[in-house]
Amino acid sequence: MRYITGAVALGAALVLGGLATSAQAVAAPAQSGRSSGLYAPSELVLTVGQGASRATATVQRAVSLSCMPKAGGSHPNPIAACDQLRTVAGDFNAVTAAPSQRLCTKEWAPIVVTADGVWQGKRVSYSYTFANPCAMTDGRGSVFDF
Amino acid sequence: MRYITGAVALGAALVLGGLATSAQAVAAPAQSGRSSGLYAPSELVLTVGQGASRATATVQRAVSLSCMPKAGGSHPNPIAACDQLRTVAGDFNAVTAAPSQRLCTKEWAPIVVTADGVWQGKRVSYSYTFANPCAMTDGRGSVFDF
Numbered sequence: 501m502r503y504i505t506g507a508v509a510l511g512a513a514l515v516l517g518g519l520a521t522s523a524q525a526v527a528a529p530a531q532s533g534r535s536s537g538l539y540a541p542s543e544l545v546l547t548v549g550q551g552a553s554r555a556t557a558t559v560q561r562a563v564s565l566s567c568m569p570k571a572g573g574s575h576p577n578p579i580a581a582c583d584q585l586r587t588v589a590g591d592f593n594a595v596t597a598a599p600s601q602r603l604c605t606k607e608w609a610p611i612v613v614t615a616d617g618v619w620q621g622k623r624v625s626y627s628y629t630f631a632n633p634c635a636m637t638d639g640r641g642s643v644f645d646f
Numbered sequence: 647m648r649y650i651t652g653a654v655a656l657g658a659a660l661v662l663g664g665l666a667t668s669a670q671a672v673a674a675p676a677q678s679g680r681s682s683g684l685y686a687p688s689e690l691v692l693t694v695g696q697g698a699s700r701a702t703a704t705v706q707r708a709v710s711l712s713c714m715p716k717a718g719g720s721h722p723n724p725i726a727a728c729d730q731l732r733t734v735a736g737d738f739n740a741v742t743a744a745p746s747q748r749l750c751t752k753e754w755a756p757i758v759v760t761a762d763g764v765w766q767g768k769r770v771s772y773s774y775t776f777a778n779p780c781a782m783t784d785g786r787g788s789v790f791d792f
Contacts, residue, residue, distance in 0.1 A: 541693075541705065541707065541708035541709075542708075543691045543693075543708040543709060543710045543720060544691060544710070545689045545690060545691050545710070545762060545763030545764065547687075547689075547763075547764060547769075554769075558767075559687065559764050559767050559768070559769065561687060562687035562688075562689040562763065562764040563687075563689060563712075564689045564690070564691070564710035564711070564712050564719050564763070565710070566709075566710050566719070566720045572719075572720060573710050573712070573718075573719060573720070574689060574712045574718060574719070616691060616762040616763060616771070617691030617693075617708065617710070617762060617763070618691065618693060618705050618708040621704075621705055622705070623693075623700075623705065625762070
């Protein structure tokens, strides 16, 4: 079921991406070997850091994630991460706000995750602060699991 | 000469990256298959768009670029792009402000390039506006050539 949903979302993304970029394609014909006009790009840098906010946190890990035309990047599981993002239509709040499935202490040892780049042609600049590592790693799926 | 400079810069980056992350490595031991503590990550999303500023420009093309531990990403020439960035120590102004080597018209048809993510562990959020496509594509090297 999850894969069916993903496939439908991907199909919709392809159609919408094609519509969104068709005007550009007329103004600037696609060049050989370049992505312009073929689809809306989805390229992200994801980070995990220790601290309370993007501005103050130290980056501990960072990966790149490409979702079009195929899943790739330095993310350890790009296919699952892209599938998860397509399922929520690129809404990172739906990734980080998934309900917790186990008990975590309420210790304040904040972890900041960030996502920057482009999702289906639109700029993304997202950050979210988890109270501690337990709160972060529980049930959030593949996107920030690196 | 360019390659020698690049190699020296890479060596320095490896040493400095090792020093910078050694404190983290003690606090958070590297997990199997994860990059924490081994080196400072360099992961970027680069975009080219039509418009006068990041906020208003439409993204036309976007690629990811990973430079550690090896060059990769959806950038069409990641090895040359990483080499160029190492040579200028990640200073994107040194990429976009390279002197023009031919005459361009002064037509105002602005192109915005952006770089977001992490360079050797430090956050990057850069944008630069070229007056027109000629001014952008002349002599800037590989980083924004996609």
